[in-house]
Amino acid sequence: MELRNVRLNMDEVPRHWLGGRRSVTLFLDNLSTFFPLGERFFVQAANAHRPFVKDPRLEVALRLFAGQEGAHSREHARYNQRLRELGYPVEQMEARVDRLLRLVARVLPPRAQLAATCALEHLTALMAHMLLDHPRALDGAHPTMAALWRWHAAEEGEHKAVAFDVYRAAGGPYWERAGLMVIASLVFWAKVGEHQVRMMHTDGIAGSPREWLALVRYWLFEPAHMARLAPRYLAYFRPRFHPSDLDDQAMVDTWKQAYAAEAVYHRREVA
Ligand SMILES: [Fe+2]
Ligand SMILES: [Fe+2]
Structure with missing residues (x-):
């Protein structure tokens, strides 16, 4: 694991940067709206659990x-x-995510918050596995956005066990992390659905069956293969599960080589 401090210049990125596909691009834009607060x-x-480490x-x-x-x-x-400047209601979406997270912080005890984090x-x-293991998922993407998502995905692969190990050090039990996984999955996908509708509404395509079909086909089946992640998702419910059971190392290493080769490109982005 290392700190890379990647900085990207998104000035030249077109609105529908993933090969011009509208609902498909908006899915990743949608996920982006959760990250700073999440x-x-x-x-x-x-x-908050550092004393247990x-x-x-x-x-x-x-x-x-x-x-x-x-x-x-x-x-x-x-x-x-950038999404705000393009006219998406990012302020309202972020305000609602913020309210939700504040509510969670108020009602859940600290260790349950860590279980939700895991x-x-x-x-x-x-x-991350979906983006790196099926690189065609980003075919046709603007290079800056492909670099951003691959960098983020690789580092998620690198640090995926950290919160989990802290949770174990804090003595967190199986039932709590399994229960919070059920709740977190439901809430997360409900929020992603809400954001998707709002953003597609801005583009005037929220009522288009073709766009919804394209979205589901692209991310769930071909080329992104999210449906194939089901066994990896369910593995979390094994009492003796540990994130390192699901090996992502080769995937991360492949990215590291590509990243090193692209270092010149990243330096130009910084300048
Ligand atoms: Fe992250
Ligand atoms: Fe993370």
């Missing part, structure tokens, strides 16, 4: 986790600013 919540939930390696990993999520949040905040980090790792 990742802040994750880091707070994990850091006795293993110095996990302590280092926790710091790197916070650093990586901080960099993701920063880039997604700029991404979301659940959502697992869902994020599944999506």
Whole structure:
């Protein structure tokens, strides 16, 4: 794990940057609207359990986790600013996510908040797997956006066990993380559905069966294959599950090589 502090210039990115596909592009734009607030919540939930972390390696990993999520949040905040400028109701969507997370922080005890974090980090790792293991999912994407999503996905693969290990160090039980996974999955997909409708409404395509069909076909089946993630999702419900049971290392390593090869490109982006 390392801190990469990638910065991307999104000025030249077209509105429907994923090969001109409207509802398909909006799905990733939609996910972006959750990250700055969600990742802040994750880091707070994990850091609140720092006193339980006795293993110095996990302590280092926790710091790197916070650093990586901080960099993701920063880039997604700029991404979301771009969406705002394009006319999407990002302010309202973020305000509602913020209210939801504040409610969660009020009603759930700290360890249950960490269990929810583990659940959502697992869902994020599944999506990372989808983007990196089926690279055709980003065919036709504007290079800046492909770089952003692949970087984020690879680092989610790298740090996917950190919150989970902190949860274990804090003595978190199986029933709590399994229960929170059920709740987190339902709430998360309900919110994603809501954001998708709002954003497609802005583009005037919320009532288009063709656009909805294209969206479902693209992300669930071909080329993104999210439906194939079901066994990985269900693995989380095994009492002895650990995120490292699902090997993403080869996928992350392949990205690292591509990232190193593209270093010149990233430096130009920074300038
Ligand atoms: Fe992240
Ligand atoms: Fe993460």
